[in-house]
Amino acid sequence: MRNLWIFINRYNAFFLFVIFFTAGIILTVKNNAYQRSVTFNSTNQVVGHAYENLNIFKKYMNLGQVNDSLALENAKLNTALTALKNIDSAKNTVVKDTANHVQYTYLAARVIKNSVTLRNNVITINKGSADGIESGMPVISAGKGVVGHVRDVSAHLATIESLLNKDAKISVSIKSTKEMGSLVWGDRNSDYRKAFIKDISNHFRVKLRDTIVTSGFGSFPPGILVGSISNRGISTGDNFLTIEINLFNDFSTLQYVYVIKDKLAQEQKALESTLPNEQ
């Protein structure tokens, strides 16, 4: 017993290393699993507060750009509004109850922390469960398209797993041909302006600079902008194309995002969970 103690004491550097390193690995693996602990990330009170203060300064630097994008969006909304106002309602014989058809509602939030340089990038926003944000909600940016999904939520803050993440997989389609594929980021690419579309069959003719939008399968509403094709078809040796696209969103200057609340999400999930799993 005494010899064992002497042995352990002599090589304590190694044994301590094993203990602490294992603890680190366990934390990593747990963080990769679906249920993560919420304490040690930027939804944390202290960390979130620090980033919020830092962001006050950053916000002023980009004020001009934000103004421009808001004006642009205003113009678009005004156009849509006048188009709606000019519909001659007297001609409509059937009265539609439109209140029930608002499936998606948008919640604006400010980005308080962002990164584009890592393998798995996470954005933190200044809205949380108190504002009705839940884990898994889709997030887009003003006029430019997909940003990601809500990951962890605390009372007044939430983290978004951005598109620039190894776990991100979004169902998209080519706008003109309606051919569907899935959007991924990574795979020998860490440029935040580029992403790849996989699972599009080899026999499809893909045109350069075609627009990519969300398909509507999955949590995003259909038709939200994603990017444009910059390289059609990188040969991977199987029956599917890998298409390179330029993202419309500039993730490095993200200031405001919209979290989308899907009224039917709960209903859809409940309905689909009753189906037998066939995978």
Add this chain to the structure above:
Amino acid sequence: MNSRIIITNILRWFILLAIQILLLRNLSFYNLATPFTYILFLLLLPFSTPNLILYIIAFGTGLTLDAFYDTLGVHTAACVMLVFVRILFISVTVSRDNFDEPEPSLGNMGFRWFALYALLCTFAHHLVLFLLEAFKLSELSYTLLRCTLSAIFTLFTLLLVELIFYSRKLR
């Protein structure tokens, strides 16, 4: 260990982590090389620190970084690996009975010793960091490329900081 060394190290911890989180987190070359200069704090801890304390400090530092990077566990494991390499390297190259210098800085130990020490520690740290961050082997070669380029970048910044602040004691 006197109180002056402790205060110096606490100050160094705050300054290096603040620089890492506020400034270097947003910095990268072509999205391939990212510097992690905060490891200088772990490199410069005094010789006389017991192993257990070293590991606890590394664990805590890693956890703090992880909270800000939203990568729970990745920096923690990398920092623990760095401390392991540090203990091995120091036990091999410096004899235990004459710790006449308080800490392994560039000014105390000379350029060649420090450069080799920083090189080994940086590579160990970055290897764990990037492999755990990618968390799959299918893009191994690309991850290793990012790791190597980042390690070179980090090493450059480490030596730069050391040369600026410790040159007056250079032998």
